[in-house]
Amino acid sequence: MRLLRGVRDRRAPTRHPTLATVTPDGRPQARTIVLRxxxxxxxxxxxxxDLHSAKVVELSAAPFASLHVWDASAHLQIRLEANxxxxxxxxxxxxxxRVPELSRLSYGGSPAPGQLISGALNYNKVPDPARFVVLRLSVQTIDVLHLGPSHRRARFDRCTNWAGAWLAP
Ligand SMILES: Cc1cc2nc3c(=O)[nH]c(=O)nc-3n(C[C@H](O)[C@H](O)[C@H](O)COP(=O)(O)O)c2cc1C
Known part of the structure; x- marks a missing residue:
């Protein structure tokens, strides 16, 4: 499974999907993340x-996300819907x-992510386990589009035990 490879292989396209959420006022937001x-x-x-990142605020209000991957070498787009x-x-x-020392710097410090600062480097990073958050995505649907001489698109749903169905691309 390509997503499993993303966790192990830093160079796999599925290593860095785009995570989309909805803000409390109903607007979309998307950002790159690492699949852990x-x-x-x-x-x-x-x-x-980080607990204080905007995405946590957004997911607290609307606990749904979409994850997007474009695997150019496989000509494959993967879109997931998740709770x-x-x-x-x-x-x-x-x-x-198990988080390496250096990576822990991403969780903690001040000011919180997204706050205005007076200069590009006017922030500090201090690892803080209380700021460490795991977003656990329970995948509900998988929509896969393969671009080839004839395009193919399929959808897999948790509610049908991942039985696949072809979709018009
Ligand atoms: C290659 C790459 C990987 C990233 N991985 C993560 C990640 O795993 N977790 C995370 O919170 N932000 C990650 N970021 C930063 C996010 O894209 C984003 O800028 C940050 O989380 C703030 O997003 P928010 O304000 O929407 O919460 C990554 C950015 C890049 C460019």
Missing amino acids: AADKQAGSLDVHT VAILQGEDVAEIWA
Whole structure:
């Protein structure tokens, strides 16, 4: 599965999907993230982020996300719809323990991500386990589009136990 490869292989296109959410006033937001874990049995994907990032505020209000990958060499677009659980504290202590020292700098510090600062480097980064959040995406649908001599598009749904169906591209 290409998503599993994204977790292991830093160069895989599925390593850096785009995560889209909806703001509390109904506007779309999208940003690049790193795929940190994928559980094929559970149909879940993990993303790590800072508790004070805008996406956590957005997902607290509307716990749904879309994940997008364009794998150019495979001519494949993958779009996922997911319900998102925001995990933190004790629930993610074991995961935090495995986050490398340098990566921990992404979770903590001030001011919070997205706040205005007076100069480009006027912020500090201090690892803070209380700021470490795991977004656990429970995948509901997978929409795959393959571009070839004849385009093919298929959709897989959790509610039909991932039975696939062809869609007009
Ligand atoms: C290659 C790349 C990987 C990134 N990975 C993550 C990530 O795993 N988690 C994260 O919170 N932000 C990640 N970011 C930063 C986000 O794209 C975004 O700028 C930041 O999280 C703030 O987003 P927000 O204000 O919508 O919450 C990454 C950015 C790039 C360019």
